[in-house]
Amino acid sequence: MTIRTRLTLLFSSIVSTLLLIFCIVIYLESEYNRQHEFTISLREQAMTSAGILFGKEEISPDLLKLLDKNQMTVLTQEEIVVYNSKNENIYESGTDYLTINLGILSQIRQKREFSFQQKDREVLGLIFNNGKEELIIIVSAMDKYGLSKQQNLGLMLIFGGLLMVLIVCLTGWFFAGKSLKPINNVIRSIDGIGASQLNLRLDEGNQTDEIAQLAQRFNKMLNRLEKAFKLQRAFVAHASHELRTPLTAITGQIQVSLLANDSPRELKLMIQSILEDVQQLNRLTNNLLDMTALDSDDTKTIFSLVNVAELLCQVREGLLKKYPQCQIILELDENLDLLPEVIAHEGLLSTAILNLVENGVKFSPKNQVKIKFRIYAKELILTFYNEGIAIPEHEQSQIFEPFRRGSNSRNTKGYGIGLSLTQKIINLHHGTISVQSSENQGTTFILKLPKN
Structure with a gap:
């Protein structure tokens, strides 16, 4: 059932x-007023009859004729019945439509005026004192x-x-359709947006009502x-290009080695x-896999307490073995009251620190990186400083995008993934x-990790 139908049914x-x-x-x-007005008519008729009888010692045939003559003709199938104090019927006019029993007479005497219905007739009984009874x-x-x-x-x-x-x-169907027309327009607009038309946007209308807010959220x-x-x-x-470069180099070198008659040393x-090219290719592939796993939340991240100071020392020792010519200056916090531990995934955190240190070594003319480690009550702060070329200010917000490299770093080996x-x-x-990062001041990466 559509919303339009539901709204129409609900409204209706x-x-x-x-x-x-x-x-x-x-x-x-209206029924109450009808009964009330007809009761008044019956009362008037009863009082008219009582007025004729009032003061008479006995009811003569002439009196009966006079009563019949004065009956109100506006009442359909009218009947008048008079009972004396002994419950004897002393007068009756019209056809015998009524059935009067002692219970009814008793109620009339008790209430002084009693109205009720008998079949399709309205009945009113009241007491009249003629001076004798x-x-x-x-x-x-x-x-x-x-x-x-x-x-x-x-x-x-x-x-x-x-x-x-x-x-x-x-009316409800019409106005429901009119109210939902903007939603139908949104649906048609959405149907026209495919993978190749992601530049299209929905009309946000008056930008104030709920449908406009929906369009705004969808546009975002x-x-x-x-x-x-x-x-x-x-x-x-970029991945295709970066993968093709080492593959092309490997292919070329293999072809040259097959054609050339070089010495064993060459x-x-x-x-x-x-x-080396294969190792770079392997590292690039591993980085791509790691990025894909992080994006898809597919990593089996097992967090535990990690001593960041020990992790920094391990990364430093590993890089010094790989790049003996580099200088990694590690300045640890002397605050021994606070433990340098965070809840983290040791392997991933090691990869992040390794990328920052290796990045600093590559871009520093002296292959030198200075690492400062500060411990606070709620967080750890690590700074990685190198004296290499500065990153242009307008590019600093983009360097964390995949395969994004600074315009002045083209001559430095890398893939823009780290x-x-x-x-x-x-x-x-x-x-x-x-x-x-600023000119002649070098570049500093600031990493903050919460302890909890």
Whole structure:
């Protein structure tokens, strides 16, 4: 069931219920007024009859004729019955429509005036004192005119109510469709947006109502999707290029070695070069796999307490073995009251620190990196400083994107993956990483890790 149908049914149900209650109240009020007015007519007829009888010692045939003559002709099938104090019927006019028993007479004497219905007739009984005794005068008739009006009113309310319900349904359907038209427009616009049209955006309308807010949120999502698709395309393009470069070098060296008749020493050097290219290719592939795993949240991250000071020393020793010519100056915090431990994934955190140190070694003219380690109550702060070329200010916010490299670093070997991978690892640990770089001042990466 569509929202339009549900809204129409809900609106129609509410209005129909209110209309039904209104019609019932109108009908019952009209019925009450009819009975009240007809009771007044019966009372007037009873008092007229009582006035003729008042003061007479006995009821003669002439009096009976006078009573019949003065009966009100507006009452349909009227009947008047008079009982004396002994409950004896002393007068009766009209056809014998009524059935009067002692219970009814007793109620009339008790209440002094008693009205009730008998079949389709309205009946009123009251007490009249003629000076000698209390007489019971009972008047009954059919309210043919009032019942006819009441029946007409009922038919009008039924058919009028049904007509109003139909009008309400049609009106509700129309206005529900009009209210939902912006949503239908949004649906059509969304249907027209594919992977190749992510630059399209939804019309945000008046920018104030709920549909406009929905369009705004969807446009923000499209912005993120468009950015993600662009990054994906750039990632594939750069990855293809970076993978092709070492593969091309390996292929060329193998072809040369097959054609040339070199000495064993030259072949050994060539194989060494091929091995370096294969190692770089392997590292690039591993970094790509790590990035993919982090993006897809597919890593089996087992967190534990990690001593960051020990981890820094291990990374330093490993790089010094790999690059004997580099200088890694490690300045540890002397605050022994606080443990240099964080809850982290040791392997991933080691990779992040290794990337930052190796990045500093590559870009420093002296192959030198200074690492400062500070311990605070709630966080650890590591700074990695090198005196290499500065990163242009307008590029500093982009260097953490995959395969993004500074415009002045083209001559330095690398793939532009390390910093992106490092940022993802730090984000996984709920930490932050930032960069400060200026001309003649070098570059500093600031890494903050929460202890909890």
